[in-house]
Amino acid sequence: MDGLRQQKVLQEMHEIKRQENDAMKREQEEAYAALYNANEQKVRLEQRINEIELYVKDNEDKLATNKHQLEVLQADYDRLQHERDAAIREVAELREKNQQRVLAPSEAPNTKFSLVELQQATQDFDQTLKIGEGGFGCVYKGILRNTTVAIKLLHPQSMQGQSEFHQEASKSFFKEPTFSVTESASVLSTIRHPNLVTLIGTCPEVFGLVYEFFPNGSLEDGLACKNNKPPLTWQIRTRIIGEMCLALIFLHSNKPHPVVHGDLKPDNILLDANYSSKLGDFGICRHLIQTNTCSTTLYQTTNPRGTFSYMDPEFLTTGELTPRSDVYSYGIIILRLLTGKPPQRIAEIVEEAIEQGNLHSIIDNSAGSWPFIQANQLAHIGLRCAELRRRRRPDLAVDVWKVVEPLMKAASMTARPLSGTNLSDDTCTPSYFICPILQVNNRSNISSIAYQLSCDDEQEIMNDPYIAADGFTYEGEAIKGWLDSGHSTSPMTNLKLEHSQLVPNRALRSAILEWKQQEQH
DSSP: OHHHHHHHHHHHHHHHHHHHHHHHHHHHHHHHHHHHHHHHHHHHHHHHHHHHHHHHHHHHHHHHHHHHHHHHHHHHHHHHHHHHHHHHHHHHHHHHHHHHTOOOTTOOOSOBOOHHHHHHHTTTTOGGGEEEEETTEEEEEEEETTEEEEEEEEOGGGSSOHHHHHHHTTOOSOSOOSOHHHHHHHHHHHOOOTTBOOEEEEEGGGTEEEEEOOTTOBHHHHHTTGGGOOOOOHHHHHHHHHHHHHHHHHHHTOSSSOEEOSOOSGGGEEEOTTOOEEEOOOTTOEEOOBOTTSOBOOEEOSSOOSOGGGSOHHHHHHOEEOHHHHHHHHHHHHHHHHHOOOSTTHHHHHHHHHHTTOGGGGSOGGGOOOOHHHHHHHHHHHHHHTOSSGGGSOOIIIIIHHHHHHHHHHHHHTOOOOTTSSSOTTOOOOGGGBOGGGSGGGGGGSOHHHHHHHHHHTTOBOSSEEEOTTSOEEEHHHHHHHHHTTOOBOTTTOOBOSOOOOEEOHHHHHHHHHHHHHHHO
16 A cells, blocks of 8 residues: 555656656747747847948948039039129129110200201102101101111191200100100100110201111001011011010110100001011100109190000090000000901900910911910910009019010020011021121121121121120121221211220020020030
8 A cells, every 4th residue: 555655656746747847848948949039030130230231331422422412512503603693793784884875865866967968868858768758747768878767857837946846856855745756856866775766866957857767667567568578477576575575674764764655556666677676756755753752753644645546544544654554555566466456455355365265266377376375475464564454564674574585585496587688588597696787788887897797707696796885786806896997886876886895795695505506406
């Protein structure tokens, strides 16, 4: 019995020992498994650390490279900013010089012509040379001092005598004019701009005014295809819109007093041999007086005059003439150039077409295939300018020019000359890229030295354009040759130059380079 009990106790102890061994074995296996997992995790972590270190090193290299590039870009930005600031200062100086070109209001044109000279220029006022006639008098084409000119003779009964003619040709426009054409003479004799008609001189003996001649007549003639001339292309029309915008900005920002044209219409926009436009006939224009309170004194009349369809409605009702009166007329002209339609109700017609999504149906197809985006932009800016309420019209220099300028540049890139211009049929060179001295049709105005230059470089695009004292841009070599040969007058206007200083036209040079690059592509 004792042996069996002892054996049982031993068996129990053996079983307990076996269980303890099994438990220790399981704990050992678990410890080995945990150690194995820890080793694997350690290897993975070491690999990840190596990857992160490589990534950090790679990014440090990229960061260093980017930092260097940023420093280079910052240096380029600082340089371009400096050049931009210098260019802005130069533009401001040029604008100030242009404004300083305005003569004193009391000065009359400094060129006087005799009656004999006018008779010789027009073959004793031959009727075949008459190019215009109206209530003011007659206009003749003539050759005066080797220059083709337009000679306007005023009817004597429209004036109060020769003394009043002198008074009208030099007064400051602060009162109602006796005769509108002499008002034009006064403005054009005191202000110079490439897009304003140049008054060459006067003939007091017969109340005569001598202007530069425009072989392509007025914009109204161009729109009407007068004398069987081809329709104005959309590129030319866009350029005219831009040029008139520049002319009005110049007049409205004139110092010391802004100038309002007051009778802006296609009849008063004249086209030269290259279909560049110039604004003339300042019949009811006014200088507006700046007061000490920095406000502008409006011109007011009880008898508004002008062409009804182009006249500011508020001017008609209030008699107050302001720069925004010109903006209204300018808007009507934009819409006319776009559609070719008469001015009556043209804003309503265009607005209705836009609302119906039918603008293309009223665009003047005789001008060629208008790019619709450009046509749409012109329609909208034209309508804004032609707003009935003055305060809703845009500012030309701020709002209108930023729309018109890129359209003008884009049009010049695709421009093709009309037949009858002095550019060859196989060229699309914008006319203002060519030096006026070197153009074939301008040889009557240049000396033998400049003529020799034209024989060598005829019709070549300017490489080094310079602005002279007359406001025109010339090829540097050509204008320097003109001045070095002893000339003190403008090759374009024959008027005496105020000085012989030349200013680089960097903006035009940049446009020419850009145009050449696009031509190469």
